[in-house]
Structure formats: structure tokens, C-alpha cells
Amino acid sequence: MSGMAFNRHGAWAIYRFEMARFLRTLLQSVLTPVITTALFVVVFGAAIGSRMAEVGGVSYGAFIVPGLIMLSLFTESISNASFGIHFPKFTGTIYEILSAPVSPFEIVAGYVGAAATKSVLLGLVILATAAFFVPVTILHPFWMMAFMLLTAVTFSLFGFIVGIWAKNWEQMQLIPMLIVTPLTFLGGAFYSIDMLPGAWRTVTLFNPVVYLISGFRWSFYGKSDVAVGLSLAMTLVFLVLCLAAVAWIFRTGWRLKH
Amino acid sequence: MSAVISISGLTKTYAGGHHALEDVSLDIERGEIFALLGPNGAGKTTLISIVCGIVRPTAGTVLVDGHDIVRDYRQARATIGLVPQELVTEAFETVFAAARFSRGLFGRPPDDAYLERVLRDLSLWDRRGDIMMTLSGGMKRRVMIAKALSHEPRILFLDEPTAGVDVELRRDMWALVRRLRDSGVTIILTTHYIDEAEEMADRIGVINHGRLIVVEEKLRLMRKLGKRQLTLTLQDPLAALPQELGEWPLALKANGHELELTFDAALEQTGIPALLRRLEQLGINYRDLNTRESSLEEIFVSLVSERGPGRA
Numbered sequence: 001m002s003g004m005a006f007n008r009h010g011a012w013a014i015y016r017f018e019m020a021r022f023l024r025t026l027l028q029s030v031l032t033p034v035i036t037t038a039l040f041v042v043v044f045g046a047a048i049g050s051r052m053a054e055v056g057g058v059s060y061g062a063f064i065v066p067g068l069i070m071l072s073l074f075t076e077s078i079s080n081a082s083f084g085i086h087f088p089k090f091t092g093t094i095y096e097i098l099s100a101p102v103s104p105f106e107i108v109a110g111y112v113g114a115a116a117t118k119s120v121l122l123g124l125v126i127l128a129t130a131a132f133f134v135p136v137t138i139l140h141p142f143w144m145m146a147f148m149l150l151t152a153v154t155f156s157l158f159g160f161i162v163g164i165w166a167k168n169w170e171q172m173q174l175i176p177m178l179i180v181t182p183l184t185f186l187g188g189a190f191y192s193i194d195m196l197p198g199a200w201r202t203v204t205l206f207n208p209v210v211y212l213i214s215g216f217r218w219s220f221y222g223k224s225d226v227a228v229g230l231s232l233a234m235t236l237v238f239l240v241l242c243l244a245a246v247a248w249i250f251r252t253g254w255r256l257k258h
Numbered sequence: 259m260s261a262v263i264s265i266s267g268l269t270k271t272y273a274g275g276h277h278a279l280e281d282v283s284l285d286i287e288r289g290e291i292f293a294l295l296g297p298n299g300a301g302k303t304t305l306i307s308i309v310c311g312i313v314r315p316t317a318g319t320v321l322v323d324g325h326d327i328v329r330d331y332r333q334a335r336a337t338i339g340l341v342p343q344e345l346v347t348e349a350f351e352t353v354f355a356a357a358r359f360s361r362g363l364f365g366r367p368p369d370d371a372y373l374e375r376v377l378r379d380l381s382l383w384d385r386r387g388d389i390m391m392t393l394s395g396g397m398k399r400r401v402m403i404a405k406a407l408s409h410e411p412r413i414l415f416l417d418e419p420t421a422g423v424d425v426e427l428r429r430d431m432w433a434l435v436r437r438l439r440d441s442g443v444t445i446i447l448t449t450h451y452i453d454e455a456e457e458m459a460d461r462i463g464v465i466n467h468g469r470l471i472v473v474e475e476k477l478r479l480m481r482k483l484g485k486r487q488l489t490l491t492l493q494d495p496l497a498a499l500p501q502e503l504g505e506w507p508l509a510l511k512a513n514g515h516e517l518e519l520t521f522d523a524a525l526e527q528t529g530i531p532a533l534l535r536r537l538e539q540l541g542i543n544y545r546d547l548n549t550r551e552s553s554l555e556e557i558f559v560s561l562v563s564e565r566g567p568g569r570a
Contacts, residue, residue: 007332007365009361009362009363009364009365009366009367010362010363010364010365012362013358013359013360013361013362013363014363016359016362017348017351017355017359020351020355021350024350088348091346091347091348091349092342092344092346093346093347093348095312095340095342095344095346096340096360096363096405097363098310098311098312099310099311099312099335099338099340100335100363100364100365101331101332101333101334101335101336101364101365102363102365103332253314257312257313257314258272258273258313258314
């Protein structure tokens with residue numbers, strides 16, 4: 001194709017637009033998850049955790065930190081990305097995106113890139129908050145960042161799909177409330193799946209979130225419920241599935257173009 | 259002049275089965291102001307939306323400056339600015355940020371000096387820091403035009419640009435459209451206000467029930483399809499039309515006080531001199547006479563009602 005090979009100004013415009021929205025609402029964007037995390041860490045980690053045994057040599061308060069960060073990554077990525085694309089659909093300003101010389105890749109790079117940036121930043125803020133209350137060690141910082149980025153991008157893609165799928169604001173809330181939060185709580189955010197009775201352990205292995213949290217926790221404490229390679233592979237599988245869904249949406253114009 | 263937009267065999271059937279466009283072919287000449295007229299639901303917005311990439315065509319092709327809108331969508335879209343009918347804005351953004359966003363989206367590097375000129379042209383410069391949701395409807399309309407112009411398009415689509423705007427803004431917009439045309443921008447506008455098309459357009463297309471029924475230069479259209487009327491106000495009323503006047507298409511109006519002759523505006527021979535001579539011979543005196551041409555509105559109404567629905 002001649003001319004513009006990559007409309008970097010276009011992708012950047014969307015990214016900047018989304019980040020500006022984040023900065024406008026910085027206080028509520030950061031404060032809410034920080035307070036929530038602080039409460040979790042104080043209640044579960046310090047108050048209840050002090051009466052609980054260590055999990056695999058890690059104090060309970062520290063053990064739940066990776067799970068808490070993952071929980072925020074999931075919910076923040078989904079809500080940021082879904083809101084980002086749903087709002088122009090809702091107000092009608094999507095006409096400009098659809099009529100602009102931007103490719104699906106550039107649109108996704110802008111929206112998903114911004115949503116992932118926000119959730120990673122929040123994840124780091126939450127990590128810092130948690131480290132303030134409980135002793136957190138990070139054995140594999142590179143893999144910690146890698147898992148964080150991969151998860152943020154993957155769930156932002158998922159949120160992007162939710163934002164296009166949703167016909168109204170109620171539906172937007174549905175997926176995080178109905179699917180993501182339960183899967184996270186049942187995915188080993190607050191316990192090691194070794195603690196579960198045998199049959200439930202098997203059921204849990206069908207929960208994709210188990211792999212994400214397990215891998216992420218391994219990057220902190222070097223211990224995991226499932227093999228790290230499997231965690232990484234599962235994260236990549238989910239990423240590829242989301243990419244395929246987004247590609248299909250743009251190819252067919254599903255809920256975007258008549 | 260050469261075609262800057264070339265539409266051929268464009269058909270659109272929506273998922274629900276509604277045929278919005280049926281085999282529309284149309285060339286828009288470079289640098290012209292083209293007005294697309296048609297009643298509500300005729301297919302005007304669908305046509306524009308397809309050219310701009312918002313709606314997918316069912317069949318047919320569109321070339322914008324030689325670029326296929328599907329295959330070479332980047333090149334095609336980069337030259338187009340669109341002001342849609344609906345008043346939609348990024349509620350929480352400032353005027354200037356919105357214009358800057360649009361420019362970037364269309365692949366242009368930042369140029370705040372250019373954006374300043376656009377905003378000044380639209381009397382928006384003083385409001386550049388205002389949040390969009392605080393603006394009045396007319397101001398929002400101006401912002402939408404500024405956004406459409408932010409990337410220096412060579413083709414501008416205005417879908418009902420003056421619907422619901424006050425007289426002053428309407429005049430401003432007409433002036434702006436003329437300035438743009440003078441700078442070489444091709445303008446395609448749809449409108450409900452026929453006088454707007456009459457005032458602005460070089461050529462007119464009339465669309466009804468998804469079919470393009472007429473495309474003609476405005477003046478030629480008015481000459482070709484327009485009617486002219488001669489009205490004679492009589493000194494003494496007539497009870498009936500005298501037989502001697504049978505060769506003219508005359509009508510007696512106002513209780514016999516007026517004699518009205520209707521003829522095609524395009525005709526060379528109107529028959530008026532002969533009629534006046536005959537009236538003199540018959541001793542029918544008149545106090546006053548005037549002629550009028552039918553407006554574009556009358557032509558439009560007769561076109562749309564004559565051709566009616568293409569299919570039941």
C-alpha cells in the first residue's frame with residue numbers, strides 16, 4: 001500500500017485522548033483501587049493473616065499481594081478499555097474513528113495501549129501501597145513486569161471486545177461483575193489451590209485466572225500452583241483468542257458498522 | 259473538470275432488509291458544490307456514510323480521488339472531512355483538544371497555527387478552552403465543522419449542516435462554504451432547505467427511495483424542469499374563457515379577475531406577444547401583468563411526488 005503505512009499520528013491521537021481522560025479523573029482512578037487494596041491487605045494480611053499459617057513459606061499478607069494486583073489489573077483493564085470504546089459508540093462520536101484513515105491495528109493500539117498503560121501504572125501503585133503494609137519480595141522483576149504487561153494488554157483487549165459488544169452501560173458492568181470477579185476469587189487470589197480438596201482442585205484448573213495468578217505469584221516468591229511455562233502459555237492463549245476476536249470484529253464490522 | 263468522487267452501481271441493503279440505496283451512480287466534479295436533495299429516509303445519509311467509510315456497501319464501488327474506498331481506504335479517507343447530521347461531541351474535551359484530536363486521527367502532524375486559523379474562521383477561537391458540553395447547539399455545530407476541517411481535507415461532506423441553526427450561523431456557514439470552494443475544496447451537502455441548495459449549489463442531485471432520479475446543473479435543472487407563469491390582472495372580470503383564447507393553456511383565477519398562462523421555462527417561443535395581441539383584438543383590457551418562475555422547491559416537490567416510490 002502506498003502512502004501512510006502506519007498512521008502513527010492517528011494511533012497517538014487516540015492514545016493521548018484516552019490518557020487525558022485518565023488524568024482528568026486521576027484522583028478517583030488511583031484512589032479507589034489504592035484504598036481497596038490497603039483495606040484488603042490490612043484486613044486479610046495484617047488482622048486475619050497474623051492468625052494464619054504461612055503459605056509455602058510466605059506470610060499470608062504477602063501471599064495475597066500478587067493476587068490483589070492481578071484482580072486490579074483485570075478489572076481496571078476491562079473497565080478502562082470497555083469504557084474507552086463504548087463511550088464514543090454511546091455518544092455517536094465513533095463516526096470520526098470509523099471515517100478516519102486509521103487501521104483496526106492503530107485503533108486497537110490507541111485504545112488498548114492506553115487502557116493497558118493505565119492498569120500497569122495502577123498495578124505498580126498498588127504494589128507500592130501493599131509493600132507499605134506487608135513485606136513483599138520480587139524474585140524475578142523481569143517476569144513480574146512481563147506478566148503484568150501481558151495480562152494488562154490481554155484484559156484490555158477483552159475489555160475492548162466487551163465495550164463493542166455491550167449495547168448499554170448495564171451490559172458493560174455485567175462481564176466484570178458476573179465473570180471476572182468470581183473467577184479471580186476462585187482463581188487462587190487469596191489461597192493456594194493446594195489448600196483445596198482434591199475434586200475442587202481439578203475444577204479450579206479449568207479457571208484460566210488460576211494460571212495468570214500462579215505465574216504472577218511465582219515472579220514474586222518463586223513458588224507456583226502450576227508450572228510457570230504453563231502460566232505463560234495460558235496467558236498467551238487468552239491473548240491470541242482476544243486478538244482473533246478483535247480481528248473478526250473489524251473484518252465483519254460487528255456492532256461497529258452497518 | 260474531473261471527477262473527484264466516482265460512485266458506480268452503489269447499492270445498500272441493511273440487515274433488516276431495508277433497501278437504502280439501489281444502483282446509484284454519480285460523479286462529483288472537483289471543486290464543485292454539489293447538493294443532494296431528497297425527503298427524509300431517501301438515502302442521502304447512507305450514501306454519504308458509505309463514501310466516508312461508516313457504512314459498508316452491499317454492492318458497487320466508490321473511488322475518491324482515484325482511490326477505492328475499501329482497498330485504499332487510507333488514501334481515500336485522508337482527503338475527506340465529514341460533518342455528520344447528528345450533533346455529537348466529546349462531552350468532556352475542550353474545543354481545541356477536540357480539533358487537535360481530529361487532526362491527529364486523520365494522520366496529520368500537529369499544526370496549532372493552522373487549527374487557530376480554522377477556529378478563528380468559525381468564531382471559536384475565544385471558546386477554545388471551553389468544555390464541549392458547556393457549548394450551545396450552534397457552537398457545537400461549529401466545532402464539528404472545525405473538526406472536519408482540522409486535517410485540511412480536499413473534499414467536505416456536510417450532512418444537513420444548517421438543520422436547527424440560527425439565521426446568523428446559517429449565513430456564516432454559507433460564507434465559509436464559498437470560501438472553501440474558492441480554495442479548491444469540493445463540497446457535497448445534503449439539505450432540507452431547498453433555498454440553501456438554490457443559493458449555494460453548482461449541481462443538484464435528487465434522491466428518492468434510494469434512487470438518484472435527477473443530477474443536473476442547478477440553472478439547467480431550473481430551466482428544464484421549471485415552469486413560468488404570466489398573470490394578467492383584468493380590468494373587468496370574465497365569466498368564462500372566450501373560445502378565441504383556446505390555443506393557449508390559460509386558466510381563469512380570482513373569480514375571473516386574473517388570467518394565468520403557464521409555460522415551460524425552457525421554451526423559446528412563449529406565445530405571450532400573440533396572446534397579448536389577441537386580447538387586444540377581443541377588447542379584453544388588463545391593468546397589470548407579472549411573470550414568475552417556479553422555485554427549486556416547487557421543482558423538487560413535483561419531482562419527488564411525480565416519481566413516487568419506485569416500488570411498492
